[in-house]
Amino acid sequence: MADPNILSTAKPAFDVDRIRREFPVLSQTINGKPVVYLDNAATTQKPRRxxxxxxxxxxxxxxxxxxxxxxxxxxxxxxxxxxxxxxxxxxxxxxxxxxxxxxxxxxxxxxxxxxxxxxxxxxxxxxxxxxxxxxxxxxxxxxxxxxxxxxxxxxxxxxxxxxxxxxxxxxxxxxxxxxxxxxxxxxxxxxxxxxxxxxxxxxxxxxxxxxxxxxxxxxxxxxxxxxxxxxxxxxxxxxxxxxxxxxxxxxxxxxxxxxxxxxxxxxxxxxxxxxxxxxxxxxxxxxxxxxxxxxxxxxxxxxxxxIGMDKIAEYEHSLLEYGTQLLENIEGLRIIGTAREKASILSFHLDAVHPHDVVTLLDQEGIAIRGGHHCAQPTMIRFNVPATARASVSFYNKYEELDLLADSIRKIIKMFS
Amino acid sequence: MSYNNELYQQVILDHNRKPRNFRKVEDATHSCHGVNPLCGDDIVVYLKVDDRNIIQDISFEGSGCAISKASSSLMTTHLKGKNIDEARVCFHEFQKMVLGEMDPDKQEHHLGKLSLFMGVREYPSRAKCATLAWHTLTGALDRKAEGISTE
Known part of the structure; x- marks a missing residue:
């Protein structure tokens, strides 16, 4: 479960529920579960307008x-x-x-x-x-x-x-x-x-x-x-x-x-x-x-x-920091890419589970992330992994979605242990 | 995420954790290198076939996702002792099953426990993971020196 200390981290004011109403796709369900769309680095959803x-x-x-x-x-x-x-x-x-x-x-x-x-x-x-x-x-x-x-x-x-x-x-x-x-x-x-x-x-x-x-x-x-x-x-x-x-x-x-x-x-x-x-x-x-x-x-x-690019950047940065802290606390998970300056992307590798299995199992929970080499094979070679799983946030994502991601990853690790 | 997952069944998780025949056949008569460039799965299949075309020994080495590893492992246990023609029939049936063109619950087949992989048909992008070992096996039987690629 999420660490309550992380949950209390100061968060910028941002009316994400109002934003989400502009994106009909986000209120759908997949496999009976609400869509958690975290593949924004591949492509973003479109607002109705x-x-x-x-x-x-x-x-x-x-x-x-x-x-x-x-x-x-x-x-x-x-x-x-x-x-x-x-x-x-x-x-x-x-x-x-x-x-x-x-x-x-x-x-x-x-x-x-x-x-x-x-x-x-x-x-x-x-x-x-x-x-x-x-x-x-x-x-x-x-x-x-x-x-x-x-x-x-x-x-x-x-x-x-x-x-x-x-x-x-x-x-x-x-x-x-x-x-x-x-x-x-x-x-x-x-x-x-x-x-x-x-x-x-x-x-x-x-x-x-x-x-x-x-x-x-x-x-x-x-x-x-x-x-x-x-x-x-x-x-x-x-x-x-x-x-x-x-x-x-x-x-x-x-x-x-x-x-x-x-x-x-x-x-x-x-x-x-x-x-x-x-x-x-x-x-x-x-x-x-x-x-x-x-x-x-x-x-x-x-x-x-x-909305304002400054506000978007501030909120997304807060989401990224929050997600990073959640994933850092998962045993057997290694974040690939820990630069001091980062935007949106959380690439990771699990010791016991291949990224494609992670992606398929998260999909069963309604969570969409990318697994693969991300059209960046020289990067994968540099970090000595065949592929990574990658979650990428947008300003329509919520902290709770990252909680669900982290909890689901824990379950997957348990399933494979 | 249930533990009775249709795709990730206990047998598949078990073969992923402890793959059978995960070694090299030193006196192999056939071998082939197979890759799935999309996900980096990379295996070698080894076979020792006798003069009556019976598969005396079969093994694999390499790395990949749970589906490809378990599929490789179960393939080796299923084919040991069978002849080459039977192996080819199994490949054909297995491929049709994961593509959703053959229902092992309704049609006759020779796949035995391999029908566990039926769940793959719900995940078209994973069919290549399940069939990599089989394509590599066929490459070995056809003596494809350059190896095989799923792309």
Whole structure:
């Protein structure tokens, strides 16, 4: 059972019951038990208003964007560009042409790896990533390095799962073209010191991409203050639709980089001899975009702004601290990733039970968590585990749900002993 | 979480805790390495088959979840003494059972105690855990030198 001393820990005021009423999925039952959704690092549930906004757009306002002079198209284009402005403001840039819509973080990183690589990475140059990246921020750089005959360098981590910055300093050199690291590790929850990472990279003359898939829903962003060149995010991890996400990129980079996908809408003029490209952001948005999803993303951002990212961060931090204390007290459980700065994620390994058995047995209690390598196999190798079980919290979670998680884990351990 | 869990039955928990034939057959005639890259399950199945195609000895080594370990363990106890053709029939029936295409309560089969794994059909994502040992066995019988992968 939960330790009463933990239960008395001071908690920030946050009306979670009111929040939960916005998420119909959370009031369902699975196997006759209330849904306890703790897989927010994989994808977040949607508040009713996001789905309703998309429905209203699809049924009353829908038209293509940037391709016609009739009313529905004008209105649709206006809403689409308003959503881009919302994203820009949310990320901290006053210039919405620095926001490119993509299908999500994976595509955003592939875009940068391909386009930046083609223009700026030469044989013998170096790219730096870290040991705790998602495969989406690993494989594109392996591919581009192989293609450009460049060298991939990796920042190691300590046993807590924190980047070893002294080693990073040693990797940086005049050969470093770009540093690509996550803001928050999806496998461990480590919050990386991205501002310091950017400052050091700039001093060495290198560009920086921050994979923000896990940070965007949890941390108030300011890309201009961070001074990074690229910042990526996924809509479905921040209460918006799936299939939409984006990329913040410094204007000068977007102007210098060649397009990634070519076709309609990204051109200025096409003749059979030569094509000139549209200015950013359109240069990087070939084809009809996922219009409805963009509208939904804009609504999700309005929703997050109304609650307030500072309040969200404060409450989620309190949930994470509470969950950490609960799990730390379970004998036979090891938390993987104990960085001093963490967000949302509780990855763990049980001595006696494989993560997939943990996940299946928790599912029988209505609790949804992830088990596996989390698309971060180099991280698993570093921590010498084949996989972990991972609970990840959102502001719609309750302390009581973490109590249930901890109690259920205890039962599983007992069952396997 | 009941102790009469349909998937995690006592026999399965017991074979997970104390897997049978968990060793290497030193004079194996067949062996194969099998992995499930999705969850990191990683096993080797060893067989000693005589000239009448009878499985004289069968064993496994490796690591994995309770379902894959218990399935490997029970497979070895079930197949020892059977011939290769019977083993292949069992694999076919076992696979159909965990995919929900064969009901051991209603249809004739040769699975004996292995029908315990019927509960897996409620968990499609776990079918690969239950069949890894069997795929690896087939890889050994077919002499797949490169090993097998469930993905």
């Amino acid at each position: 996001v789905s309703e906004r998309v429905f209203r757009f699809d049924t009353e306002e829908y038209g293509t964007v940037r391709r016609g002079a009739y009313r529905l198209c004008e209105r649709s284009t206006q809403l689409y560009e308003e959503a881009r402005k919302k994203v820009a403001a949310f990320m901290g840039t006053p210039d919405s042409s620095e926001i490119i819509f993509t299908s999500g973080t994976t595509q955003s990183i592939n875009l940068v790896a391909y386009s930046f690589g083609k223009r700026f990475i030469q044989p013998g140059d170096e790219v730096i990533i870290s040991n705790i990246e998602h495969h989406a921020n690993t494989v594109p750089w392996q591919v581009v390095c192989e293609d450009r005959k460049a060298v991939l360098k990796v920042i190691p981590v300590n046993d807590r799962g924190e980047l070893i910055l002294e080693e990073y300093d040693k990797l940086l050199s005049g050969k470093t073209r770009i540093v690509a690291v996550n803001h928050v590790s999806n496998a461990l929850g480590t919050v990386n010191p991205v501002k310091e990472i950017v400052r050091k990279a700039r001093a060495a003359g290198a560009r920086v991409l921050i994979d923000g898939a896990q940070s965007t829903p949890h941390i108030k962003l300011d890309v201009k203050d961070l001074d990074c060149d690229f910042y990526t995010f996924s809509g479905h991890k921040m209460y918006g639709p799936s299939g939409i996400g984006g990329l913040y990129a410094r204007k000068e980079m977007l102007e210098a980089m060649p397009p990634y996908v070519t076709g309609g809408d990204m051109i200025r003029q096409v003749t059979l001899e030569k094509t000139t490209y549209a200015p950013p952001p359109m240069k990087f948005e070939a084809g009809t975009p996922p219009i409805s999803q963009v509208i939904g993303l804009g609504e999700a951002i309005d929703y997050l702004n109304e």
